[in-house]
Amino acid sequence: MQIEFTLNGRLIYEETSDDETLFHLLRRKGCYSVKCGCETENCGLCTVLVNGVSRLSCSYLAARADGCDVVTLEGAQKEAEEFGSFLAAEGAEQCGFCSPGLIMNVLAMEKELDSYEEENVKEYLAGNLCRCSGYMGQLRAVKSYLSRGENRNEC
Amino acid sequence: MNVKMRTVNTSVQKKDAKALVTGKPVFTDDLAPGDCLIVKVLRSPHAHALIGQIDTEKANKVDGIVCILTYQDVPNKRFTMAGQTYPEPSPYDRLILDQRMRFVGDAAAIVAGETEEAVDHAMRLIKVDYEVLEPVLDFRKAKDHKVLIHPEDNWESLCPVGADNRRNLCACGGEEHGDVNELLEQCDYVVEQVYHTKANQQAMMETFRAYSYLDAYGRLNMVASTQVTFHVRRILAHALDIPKSRIRVIKPRIGGGFGAKQTVVAEVYPAIVTMKTGRAAKIIYSRYESQIASSPRHEMEIRVRVGADKNGILQAIDVYTLSNTGAYGEHGPTTVGLSGHKSIPLYRTPRAFRFAYDVVYTNCMSAGAYRGYGATQGIFAVESAINELAEKIGMDKVKIRELNMVREGDIMPAYYGETLNSCALDRCMARAKEMMEWDRKYPSVDMGNGKVRGVGVAMAMQGSAISGVDVASVELRLNDDGFYTLMIGASDMGTGCDTTLAQVASDCLECDLDQIVVHGTDTDVSPYDSGSYASSTMYLTGMAVVKACGEMRDKILDKGAEYLSCEKDTLEFDGSRVWQPAGGLEISLKDIGNKVMCSNNNMLSAGASHTSPVSPPPFMVGMAEVEVDKETGEAELIDYVAVVDCGTTINPNLARIQTEGGLAQGIGMALYEDITYTDKGQMIQNSFMQYKLPSRLDVGNIRVEFESSYEPTGPFGAKSIGEIVINTPSPAIADAIASAVGARVRELPITAEKVYREIK
Numbered sequence: 017m018q019i020e021f022t023l024n025g026r027l028i029y030e031e032t033s034d035d036e037t038l039f040h041l042l043r044r045k046g047c048y049s050v051k052c053g054c055e056t057e058n059c060g061l062c063t064v065l066v067n068g069v070s071r072l073s074c075s076y077l078a079a080r081a082d083g084c085d086v087v088t089l090e091g092a093q094k095e096a097e098e099f100g101s102f103l104a105a106e107g108a109e110q111c112g113f114c115s116p117g118l119i120m121n122v123l124a125m126e127k128e129l130d131s132y133e134e135e136n137v138k139e140y141l142a143g144n145l146c147r148c149s150g151y152m153g154q155l156r157a158v159k160s161y162l163s164r165g166e167n168r169n170e171c
Numbered sequence: 172m173n174v175k176m177r178t179v180n181t182s183v184q185k186k187d188a189k190a191l192v193t194g195k196p197v198f199t200d201d202l203a204p205g206d207c208l209i210v211k212v213l214r215s216p217h218a219h220a221l222i223g224q225i226d227t228e229k230a231n232k233v234d235g236i237v238c239i240l241t242y243q244d245v246p247n248k249r250f251t252m253a254g255q256t257y258p259e260p261s262p263y264d265r266l267i268l269d270q271r272m273r274f275v276g277d278a279a280a281i282v283a284g285e286t287e288e289a290v291d292h293a294m295r296l297i298k299v300d301y302e303v304l305e306p307v308l309d310f311r312k313a314k315d316h317k318v319l320i321h322p323e324d325n326w327e328s329l330c331p332v333g334a335d336n337r338r339n340l341c342a343c344g345g346e347e348h349g350d351v352n353e354l355l356e357q358c359d360y361v362v363e364q365v366y367h368t369k370a371n372q373q374a375m376m377e378t379f380r381a382y383s384y385l386d387a388y389g390r391l392n393m394v395a396s397t398q399v400t401f402h403v404r405r406i407l408a409h410a411l412d413i414p415k416s417r418i419r420v421i422k423p424r425i426g427g428g429f430g431a432k433q434t435v436v437a438e439v440y441p442a443i444v445t446m447k448t449g450r451a452a453k454i455i456y457s458r459y460e461s462q463i464a465s466s467p468r469h470e471m472e473i474r475v476r477v478g479a480d481k482n483g484i485l486q487a488i489d490v491y492t493l494s495n496t497g498a499y500g501e502h503g504p505t506t507v508g509l510s511g512h513k514s515i516p517l518y519r520t521p522r523a524f525r526f527a528y529d530v531v532y533t534n535c536m537s538a539g540a541y542r543g544y545g546a547t548q549g550i551f552a553v554e555s556a557i558n559e560l561a562e563k564i565g566m567d568k569v570k571i572r573e574l575n576m577v578r579e580g581d582i583m584p585a586y587y588g589e590t591l592n593s594c595a596l597d598r599c600m601a602r603a604k605e606m607m608e609w610d611r612k613y614p615s616v617d618m619g620n621g622k623v624r625g626v627g628v629a630m631a632m633q634g635s636a637i638s639g640v641d642v643a644s645v646e647l648r649l650n651d652d653g654f655y656t657l658m659i660g661a662s663d664m665g666t667g668c669d670t671t672l673a674q675v676a677s678d679c680l681e682c683d684l685d686q687i688v689v690h691g692t693d694t695d696v697s698p699y700d701s702g703s704y705a706s707s708t709m710y711l712t713g714m715a716v717v718k719a720c721g722e723m724r725d726k727i728l729d730k731g732a733e734y735l736s737c738e739k740d741t742l743e744f745d746g747s748r749v750w751q752p753a754g755g756l757e758i759s760l761k762d763i764g765n766k767v768m769c770s771n772n773n774m775l776s777a778g779a780s781h782t783s784p785v786s787p788p789p790f791m792v793g794m795a796e797v798e799v800d801k802e803t804g805e806a807e808l809i810d811y812v813a814v815v816d817c818g819t820t821i822n823p824n825l826a827r828i829q830t831e832g833g834l835a836q837g838i839g840m841a842l843y844e845d846i847t848y849t850d851k852g853q854m855i856q857n858s859f860m861q862y863k864l865p866s867r868l869d870v871g872n873i874r875v876e877f878e879s880s881y882e883p884t885g886p887f888g889a890k891s892i893g894e895i896v897i898n899t900p901s902p903a904i905a906d907a908i909a910s911a912v913g914a915r916v917r918e919l920p921i922t923a924e925k926v927y928r929e930i931k
Contacts, residue, residue, distance in 0.1 A: 048194070048195075048200075048201040049193075049194025049196075050194075051376070051377070051426075053376045053377070053378070053859075054458045054858065054859040055457060055458055055459070055858075056858050056859055056860050058858075058859035058860060058864075059376065088194075089193065089194035090194065093193055096194065097189065097192070097193055099192070100188070100189065100191075100193060101192075103188075103192055104184045104185065104188035104189070104192060105184065105824075106824060107182065107184070107185065107667065107822070107824035107827070107828045109185070109188055109191045109192050110427075110666070110667070110828060110832065111191075111376070111377070111427040111664065111665025111666075112187070112188075112191025112192065112424065112426070112665065113198065113375075113377045113427060114376045114426075115191055115192050116194040119192065119194075138867050138868055142866045142867055142868050145864055145866060146376070146832075146867075147373075147374055147376055147427055147429070147832070147835075147864065148376075148828070148832045149828050149835075150828070150830075150831030150832040150834055150835030150836075150870060150873055151831075151835060151867035151870055152831045152870075152873050152875075153824075153827070153828050153831060154867070155867070
């Protein structure tokens with residue numbers, strides 16, 4: 017079937033099959049930032065934004081993206097670099113394989129959460145697994161990022 | 172060379188950070204050519220079986236299928252997938268495809284096609300006739316079992332490790348120092364217990380993967396997510412029975428390894444497809460495959476006997492380890508050694524020790540190398556036993572360690588007789604005790620709501636490289652405008668060694684970090700390095716960098732003397748210029764770099780290898796605070812305090828992240844991550860739905876500090892950090908739970924059910 021959707025700001029028409037996942041389609045279109053770590057919606061590596069909401073592309077049929085606005089890290093380079101600089105300042109990107117998924121979810125969280133209390137942040141990001149960092153460095157980076165430009169620490 | 176630390180011991184960012192956080196295509200699958208054949212492995216549904224016929228006729232007719240290989244199509248030459256220095260201690264017990272299936276998931280056929288759909292379709296159409304055999308699934312019964320896992324005549328053990336395929340033995344051995352039995356009989360207090368650890372998965376986020384192609388010279392090029400590029404080259408040569416000169420191995424960015432990628436798990440499959448078809452080929456393991464057919468930790472059952480006199484002074488330790496290597500022997504003979512060699516030497520006082528072991532084959536998934544490499548298992552057992560001994564004596568668990576722990580200057584009979592030149596274990600303990608407020612919290616605090624908080628403690632050590640075996644090499648070149656290229660053979664798998672090794676070079680050459688370009692690793696280009704494992708990278712490769720920089724400085728002075736037409740011994744090099752303090756002559760490094768590109772006979776290149784006769788241990792103390800629900804047995808980790816002595820921290824941020832990450836993995840091992848089999852030998856935890864990795868909600872609060880000693884044989888006083896960090900959570904958390912509710916769980920993971928059953 018043919019679907020039509022916006023990918024990183026560009027309208028595209030694409031042939032897809034009934035069972036193709038959005039993850040496969042995105043990699044096919046050269047969005048190599050999107051990674052897969054588990055195939056079972058447990059790790060968060062394949063997180064992308066569909067109409068501004070975090071979605072796990074490994075378990076999201078490509079056909080469902082028809083008519084939607086899809087953003088991967090390729091389409092959020094400025095934001096990635098900004099939050100990424102906080103991550104790198106902690107050394108918390110480590111292998112970097114889970115970074116794109118985490119960053120997409122942090123960007124979604126920033127828009128969605130009213131309060132950046134530590135417990136809220138941890139709960140929001142709980143689906144983003146990381147095997148290198150033990151999460152503490154990521155948390156330090158998220159805190160510094162969310163309170164950037166402020167004198168006080170919000171969480 | 173006497174240089175100051177400017178870049179070393181600072182938290183510079185990783186050189187690849189920006190590419191990683193902006194999601195650039197730098198990993199194996201991002202780089203694979205678009206026309207790669209897709210390679211998959213058809214896997215055995217039986218734990219033990221012999222293949223009769225394989226009917227591939229229908230599968231071969233599937234549109235897009237290019238090649239299907241069976242055991243009849245591969246060299247009948249056994250090899251090991253273990254990434255170790257040749258001759259490998261791991262037995263040569265594998266073929267690329269074998270007629271005998273030894274675990275559920277063993278490779279029965281290789282299928283390659285133009286698309287994943289075609290390959291999946293073809294896999295369903297292959298008909299394999301299996302003669303199902305009785306499996307050996309209980310590792311306690313495997314030794315001398317009537318069923319042999321490896322009855323084949325061409326099974327071979329290259330090293331004297333006590334292996335015997337006619338007894339299902341991958342290795343056995345032992346050593347004794349002093350009279351253990353007699354001393355234990357005289358002890359006032361003796362603990363004898365058995366501890367059981369599981370075959371945990373490294374679960375790095377990037378699963379196993381590799382692709383291969385033939386280059387312009389017809390050579391096999393292999394791009395692999397590996398920690399051991401040079402071992403991959405040798406192992407592929409053995410497996411494919413082709414000369415090593417025909418193989419090139421390249422490592423791009425790696426999405427984590429933790430030892431998993433110290434075994435050549437996936438590379439042989441695309442390699443043989445490329446050799447057979449001449450086509451580029453790639454394999455990407457699913458998480459399912461990475462769970463059921465990979466290289467996890469060796470399951471071990473460890474019996475500890477330890478005794479003390481009436482004052483709590485240890486008299487003797489006796490450790491026997493039974494290790495389950497599974498269907499193949501990768502890292503079997505070596506991991507087991509660490510269960511004794513990296514646990515018993517934590518204590519200086521015992522006048523006798525004994526360490527014995529058996530490593531057995533079973534029809535479970537083959538084990539491999541996982542961060543800690545046997546030390547993790549041994550330390551869980553010995554540290555738990557010490558805690559039980561303290562309880563028996565009625566002594567504080569910090570106190571018993573203060574009385575008995577190893578100290579700087581000690582000679583360690585259970586650690587190859589090495590002298591301990593750097594050790595801040597005592598300071599680590601004192602600081603951890605302060606951070607945890609141990610005296611206030613020990614042993615437990617009743618919260619009054621059915622929950623009790625308890626604290627627990629454990630110590631740990633590891634090594635720094637394999638003494639007398641591992642080799643690290645680097646090459647250093649001076650380029651125009653005076654920047655350097657540092658070629659390393661060590662594999663940065665996310666840990667940051669490309670950056671930390673550049674930090675060492677930067678200080679040795681007194682230049683900015685940006686002046687050092689790091690290249691690694693490509694077996695056609697990089698100097699030989701055994702690889703990034705055994706906590707060797709900073710300790711060994713770092714020293715090779717120090718040596719090479721020394722040689723480079725000397726060569727720069729030679730050139731300076733030539734260009735300034737004066738005696739070399741009147742000159743100095745300060746990192747940016749060669750100058751003559753007495754006469755005022757000088758030439759900049761930039762000018763030297765540019766001048767050598769015209770009319771020059773001496774290449775400004777320096778190379779150095781380094782090996783070490785000793786393996787200085789890093790040390791660590793971990794303390795856990797847990798809250799246990801008395802009604803359900805559920806334990807929540809509240810706080811984890813860790814104080815580490817890794818020598819000088821070359822990059823404090825990266826050392827901290829290593830520590831926090833290793834602790835989280837250790838917490839997973841302690842509380843969540845289990846590997847179990849059905850009675851037919853099928854592994855149950857075959858996805859992240861069943862194999863529970865700790866999320867950020869499960870790790871509590873982790874607090875890390877460093878108490879550095881100075882290791883005289885390491886670069887700038889550094890030892891190692893990568894592995895030791897996973898060793899304390901299991902014993903410390905088990906002990907905290909015991910302190911809270913009296914439930915001593917001796918089998919990992921410590922689930923609520925096990926705690927509940929032990930609550931008195």
